[in-house]
Amino acid sequence: MPPDSVFDITLCVDDLRDALSVHGITLPSLRVDLPSFAGAYRPPAGLVALGNCNAATARRLAAVLRDAGTVPGRPPLDVELPALPEALKGLRRTVRRYLGAPCSDVQLCVTELVTNVIRHVGEGVPVRVRVARTYGGRIRVEVTDPAGQALPVSLPAPPDAEEGRGLALVAAVALRWSVEQGAEGKTVWCELGADAAP
Known part of the structure; x- marks a missing residue:
């Protein structure tokens, strides 16, 4: 699979930020700026700061959080x-x-x-x-x-x-x-x- 682009990482970070915010967790409270942190790695593709996981793991985490954030009593x-x-x-x-x-x-x-x-x-x-x-x-x-x-x-x-x-x-x-x-x-x-x- 080709490495994630900066645009993909930004979308992944935005998705994770949105999914976490549904549960009252804001990324600034973690004292981490994900795009800057990911950019500190060589190659920068795929790394996100939450648990030092890659973009695929962050997307899975966002999906789980997003599913937990669906309206209760109303399955997708x-x-x-x-x-x-x-x-x-x-x-x-x-x-x-x-x-x-x-x-x-x-x-x-x-x-x-x-x-x-x-x-x-x-x-x-x-x-x-x-x-x-x-x-x-x-x-x-x-x-x-x-x-x-x-x-x-x-x-x-x-x-x-x-x-x-x-x-x-x-x-x-x-x-x-x-x-x-x-x-x-x-x-x-x-x-x-x-x-x-x-």
Whole structure:
């Protein structure tokens, strides 16, 4: 796996900082500035200061904390399905039912992330879609597929193109988005504000 970029480390640190803050832990209270600390290592890629762990471990820690920070009594929506165009309509309906409110931006993100898998990984590939409300009021969308090396890239699309704007749309409606590579694939995720499904 290629080393983590400074941008990836910054996202990882932000994610960890957000996940810890849900539990009342702020990184300044640990007297550590993670980006500076990670940058003190050669190579700087992958090191984060909490327990001197690498970025993959920090991401797993953030995920555990984030899961602990989901709204109590409301487990995340977790759906496994083949990435097929005909599955998208039912998936959008399922997301709407789970959130219990109009949620066009969340549905857009789910649709675009699964469509990326269909177009760039392959039709029928198994995907896992996860949607969760967090304590901070945000809505987190994750789409996991088995193609860990096929990383999404947001590129400008020509004005007359009929496709190629999916990630630009996700970036426009989400607070942030990124991709995490794992041993068995990758997860593309985004977070939307509470107003995405009031």
